[in-house]
Amino acid sequence: MKLRNIAADFRIVSRTYFRNPVALFFSLIFPIILISMFGLIFSATGTGSVTLVVVNEDHNSPLSVEFLAALNNTSVVPVQVVSVTAQNFSSYLGQNDYSTGLVIPAGFQNDVANRIPVNLTLYTNPEAASSAGFAEGAVQGVAAYFNLQAVCAQKTCPPVVGYHTAFVGSQVYKYIDYLIPGLIGFAILTSPMFSMVDIASSYRKDGIFRELSLTPLTRAEWLTSRILWYVALTFVTSAIMIGSGVYLFGAHVTLTTGMIPFLVVGPFFFVSLGMLAGSVAKTPESAALIGNIITFPMMFLSGTFFQVSSMPAGLQAFARILPLYYVIDGMNQVMLYSNASRAFIDLLVVLIGSIVVFLLAIRLFKWRDE
Amino acid sequence: MSAAIEVEGLVKRYGSLAAVDGIRFTVPPGTVFSFLGPNGAGKTTTTEILEGLRRRTEGEVQVLGLDPWTEGTELHRRIGVIPQDFRFFDKITPKEAIEYYRALFGTKVDPSHLLEQVALSDKANSRYDTLSGGQKQKFGLALALTNDPEICFLDEPTTGLDPQARRAIWAVIRNLKREGRTVFLTTHYLEEAELLADQVAIIDRGKIIAAGSPAQIIEKHGQPARMSVEGSPVLAEYLRMNLGAAAVVEDGKVSVTLSDKGDALKILTAIEASGLPWTSFTTTKDTLEDVFVRLVGQMDEGALKSQGAP
Numbered sequence: 001m002k003l004r005n006i007a008a009d010f011r012i013v014s015r016t017y018f019r020n021p022v023a024l025f026f027s028l029i030f031p032i033i034l035i036s037m038f039g040l041i042f043s044a045t046g047t048g049s050v051t052l053v054v055v056n057e058d059h060n061s062p063l064s065v066e067f068l069a070a071l072n073n074t075s076v077v078p079v080q081v082v083s084v085t086a087q088n089f090s091s092y093l094g095q096n097d098y099s100t101g102l103v104i105p106a107g108f109q110n111d112v113a114n115r116i117p118v119n120l121t122l123y124t125n126p127e128a129a130s131s132a133g134f135a136e137g138a139v140q141g142v143a144a145y146f147n148l149q150a151v152c153a154q155k156t157c158p159p160v161v162g163y164h165t166a167f168v169g170s171q172v173y174k175y176i177d178y179l180i181p182g183l184i185g186f187a188i189l190t191s192p193m194f195s196m197v198d199i200a201s202s203y204r205k206d207g208i209f210r211e212l213s214l215t216p217l218t219r220a221e222w223l224t225s226r227i228l229w230y231v232a233l234t235f236v237t238s239a240i241m242i243g244s245g246v247y248l249f250g251a252h253v254t255l256t257t258g259m260i261p262f263l264v265v266g267p268f269f270f271v272s273l274g275m276l277a278g279s280v281a282k283t284p285e286s287a288a289l290i291g292n293i294i295t296f297p298m299m300f301l302s303g304t305f306f307q308v309s310s311m312p313a314g315l316q317a318f319a320r321i322l323p324l325y326y327v328i329d330g331m332n333q334v335m336l337y338s339n340a341s342r343a344f345i346d347l348l349v350v351l352i353g354s355i356v357v358f359l360l361a362i363r364l365f366k367w368r369d370e
Numbered sequence: 371m372s373a374a375i376e377v378e379g380l381v382k383r384y385g386s387l388a389a390v391d392g393i394r395f396t397v398p399p400g401t402v403f404s405f406l407g408p409n410g411a412g413k414t415t416t417t418e419i420l421e422g423l424r425r426r427t428e429g430e431v432q433v434l435g436l437d438p439w440t441e442g443t444e445l446h447r448r449i450g451v452i453p454q455d456f457r458f459f460d461k462i463t464p465k466e467a468i469e470y471y472r473a474l475f476g477t478k479v480d481p482s483h484l485l486e487q488v489a490l491s492d493k494a495n496s497r498y499d500t501l502s503g504g505q506k507q508k509f510g511l512a513l514a515l516t517n518d519p520e521i522c523f524l525d526e527p528t529t530g531l532d533p534q535a536r537r538a539i540w541a542v543i544r545n546l547k548r549e550g551r552t553v554f555l556t557t558h559y560l561e562e563a564e565l566l567a568d569q570v571a572i573i574d575r576g577k578i579i580a581a582g583s584p585a586q587i588i589e590k591h592g593q594p595a596r597m598s599v600e601g602s603p604v605l606a607e608y609l610r611m612n613l614g615a616a617a618v619v620e621d622g623k624v625s626v627t628l629s630d631k632g633d634a635l636k637i638l639t640a641i642e643a644s645g646l647p648w649t650s651f652t653t654t655k656d657t658l659e660d661v662f663v664r665l666v667g668q669m670d671e672g673a674l675k676s677q678g679a680p
Contacts, residue, residue, distance in 0.1 A: 005473070007473070016460070206457045207455070207456075210423060210453065211458065213442075
């Protein structure tokens with residue numbers, strides 16, 4: 001492979017691209033539309049879980065149990081009691097993706113009985129504003145009820161049960177946080193797949209491959225320059241997606257160099273796969289069909305718009321045979337969980353797949369006829 | 371120097387159909403060779419085999435001493451090809467395309483000079499999809515010259531072009547020959563071949579049915595020259611009686627076959643001596659097109675007969 005040839009072809013690809021308004025729209029504007037659309041649809045639901053996790057340090061005293069039952073009866077926040085210490089509670093909530101938690105302090109029953117003001121601690125996650133609102137409303141209401149009915153029969157006494165709020169210790173991930181790696185994956189899949197399948201068949205039909213076969217450019221060089229172009233495009237698209245996700249929806253992502261391998265290997269895989277699909281097909285119509293059959297399941301089931309872990313078990317198993325799953329999972333691992341070892345395995349899967357598909361594509365796509 | 375192109379016993383079969391059926395010809399370097407034939411005769415198949423774009427079934431093919439299929443990479447550095455209906459990336463201009471090819475071939479050609487050569491300088495910065503048919507062909511021609519080729523293959527370069535554009539392409543082809551390049555030209559415009567080609571081969575149904583210079587082919591396969599005057603059947607009868615010439619009357623024209631260039635003078639003298647009225651004398655000679663139509667027509671008749679058609 002000659003770098004000069006790849007560079008020359010890369011210039012042609014980029015010029016062709018920049019002079020095509022539709023292509024530009026899809027790589028530069030469409031990501032913002034996607035992020036906005038899905039962000040708006042799903043951001044209202046936050047994490048989707050408003051379970052109120054409770055640590056009862058008053059050791060299930062009758063009054064504390066009564067208080068929790070009252071909370072549960074509001075049906076706004078189903079109560080779930082866990083046994084962790086109050087010190088670890090905040091980080092426990094964060095690690096387990098809970099956005100709200102409540103601590104009932106030791107001596108709750110005693111203090112209330114003796115009219116000594118007592119404070120509950122309500123943990124909320126400001127990112128999940130709606131669930132925080134629900135939980136705070138419920139706790140406020142039940143505390144007021146206790147102050148009025150159960151404790152202070154005389155109207156003059158000051159309220160006994162109060163609460164103060166604290167924030168959930170570590171990051172709780174919102175839908176938008178998952179959405180960014182998911183949609184970057186979506187772009188890595190769709191942009192090269194759709195255009196390469198089309199290019200593979202239309203360049204053959206129009207005789208452009210024939211034209212190129214008469215030059216010293218090799219098929220491997222040609223495919224490499226396309227891959228490099230889509231890598232460059234992926235970097236731009238990802239930057240736009242991250243930018244609009246953070247700016248419009250306050251998404252939290254960790255920008256690490258760990259992302260880079262996925263932004264390179266992802267396009268490497270899908271440009272090669274698109275070329276392979278387009279080469280196997282005899283006509284542009286059948287090429288488009290093959291492309292769609294490969295692309296559509298991955299578009300929805302690899303963790304693009306919906307987390308794989310939230311899908312039924314059968315679909316989860318299916319997702320694990322989809323190459324895009326490993327790209328998106330890998331990006332989630334580096335951008336959200338900082339789990340390098342799992343990301344490395346994901347990367348390895350995609351890389352090996354890419355090499356195989358690249359070699360197959362080179363072999364099966366023909367410049368000239370027999 | 372040995373031949374630029376040498377073909378011996380070339381066969382290309384698709385299943386049981388022989389698209390090219392055992393042809394042979396030689397193209398000397400620095401000449402224009404024109405390959406003629408009706409549509410589907412096997413022109414493009416042969417051309418693509420020579421260019422290394424298609425694999426042959428049988429036979430020997432040498433282009434610049436190389437086997438086009440197995441030594442295609444080396445060959446492609448030394449030939450230039452303009453396919454029938456040249457296509458390129460829609461959004462790329464001729465200048466950019468030449469720069470692209472220049473980088474690929476590693477040559478140092480000047481794009482503006484090349485575009486000047488094919489008379490396309492004014493469209494140097496216009497994108498492919500905005501060019502007319504003739505301009506696109508010139509674009510292809512310029513691109514095919516980027517690597518300073520020894521042989522230029524032009525597959526029907528003027529098909530579908532207006533007369534002006536065709537003449538411009540012809541000028542370029544003449545220039546290629548002047549520069550010492552070999553030109554392999556397929557066309558179905560017979561006048562084009564007659565004007566430009568040193569050697570012509572006519573292919574029909576995969577077989578070469580005539581070969582040689584245009585003059586040789588006309589000589590061999592054409593009808594003799596004829597002289598005709600406008601006159602009456604009486605004049606024709608007079609010529610038959612006095613000269614023993616086979617004079618034919620058709621549409622008020624009396625025509626006589628000329629077997630020798632002295633004949634014309636003899637006949638004219640006899641006509642004048644007859645005292646009969648006559649006007650407007652012309653001589654006609656078969657063109658390559660007449661020969662082509664007759665030869666291909668004969669092949670068609672033969673084919674019909676052998677298939678047992680009425």
